[in-house]
Amino acid sequence: MAAPDPPSSKSPEPTNSNGGSTPPETSSAIVVLGAGEAGTAVLHTLNDAGLAGDVTLIEPSSYHYEQPKWVKVGTAGMKKEDTRSSKHATIPTPVTWIRERVAEIDPDVQTVTTDDDTTIGYDHLVVALGIETLWERIRDLRPNLGTHGICSVYGYSQAEKAWEMIRDFPGGRAIFTIPSTPHKGGSAPWLVLRRAASLWREHGVRDQTTLFLAVADPAHLKGDTFEELLRHRDDEDDLHVYTGYDLVNVRPEAHEAVFSVQKGASTSRNVLPYDLLHIVPPMRPPALLEQSGLAYRDGAMRGYLEVHPESLQHKRFSNVFGVGDALGIKGVKTGERAQEQACTVVQALEHRLSKHP
Incomplete structure (x- = not known):
């Protein structure tokens, strides 16, 4: 049963009145x-x-x-x-x-x-x-998405390009990011990491791969999805989880990811080299x-x-x-x-x- 309407200072009753302005069509x-x-x-x-x-x-x-x-x-x-x-x-x-x-x-x-x-x-x-996905909030990302090892499943065309990069990855440093904003897809960022790692194991390149998970908001490490991540870290025992790391810039030619790092009240910048960079973009x-x-x-x-x-x-x-x-x-x-x-x-x-x- 629906709850009764809460009191409100602006609770119009259903009406087709348009307040004296131009009537709706x-x-x-x-x-x-x-x-x-x-x-x-x-x-x-x-x-x-x-x-x-x-x-x-x-x-x-x-x-x-x-x-x-x-x-x-x-x-x-x-x-x-x-x-x-x-x-x-x-x-x-x-x-x-x-x-x-x-x-x-x-x-x-x-x-x-x-x-x-x-x-x-x-x-x-x-x-x-x-x-909406805000690719432009990460400097130099949009024109380089799908190139230089930069990919994302958060897009109809982008997901297909991500498959090409993940499928053909020869090993190296693979960084997966989660932004400071709320994101759609729930466990999708973690699923991408786990499934990519599984594929690389099948392809024989997992031992040549180091996994990094860069999480802007430590609150994203709470809840069932990320508690599962921590419980099953023995599956990916070299997984490095960096909290407070918010991706702000990519340097495609150098294969570098620039992060704003929040630790308590202090903010700094850190640059991480990558061979594959999977990005969950900021959203609003x-x-x-x-x-x-x-x-x-x-x-x-x-x-x-x-x-x-x-x-x-x-x-x-x-x-x-x-x-x-x-x-x-x-x-x-x-x-x-x-x-x-x-x-x-x-x-x-x-x-x-x-x-x-």
Whole structure:
């Protein structure tokens, strides 16, 4: 059973009123922003509940990407095309699909505006915009990704190039990084390391390889995934774990990785040579979330959607909910968790719609 709505200074009741501004061109009882794994889970759960008839989806991409499978592309040679499918096959038929990009959210007047200046009103909003990879935050990375031993499974095309580098690696120093920001994929960084090491063992080059795991935030070494890492270090007994190491620069020609190193209150720089460098890039939600006033304004979760961790309901706008990677809550960001969140949100929407049919 859904929890009752918490008190809020800004808790608009469902309405199609646009606050006296330009009326929206269309409106829906429920508007869903984004159709990645989390958004798609919400749509299917709404459809199963018989609530998809008055739902509008705003999503520009014609393709659905099964991003967790990019680990298999990069470490087992799975074809990248097998991780992509048409969104027509994943969006329930009753849903109205607007194939445009979200440009602005105005929770005060309950509207969303797209990059084509289409304005959609909503009674309830579900934010499933995900998080973006910020390759440019690492100096000299973007133009050199996929060359000079630099790779990542965090991208449709990049994962395929990562497979070529990991498959053909002759041995040497292999560095795997985890950024200071929250990252999607949960255990993906660790899975890449473990599967790469296993492949190199099969290829007879594991004994010529030294493994390094550079973790920017020591908190990433807590939780089931990394506790497992520490328990099974005998599998990779030469694994060197460096905490407080945040990748800030690559020097491709020299095969060097430059890290900002945080130890207590002191910050320094350290340069590590590499033969293979697998990078998990920094990530953050789309800037429009912060601009909308729906995100945390400061702190560790700045830019992430400000929701109650149990109900996933916005703390200041009670008709706004969130699912997926853009949520400002603790815990790993995985597809399994997104499925659970979709059920929580749809239960809350059923409760609210029963009160305001």
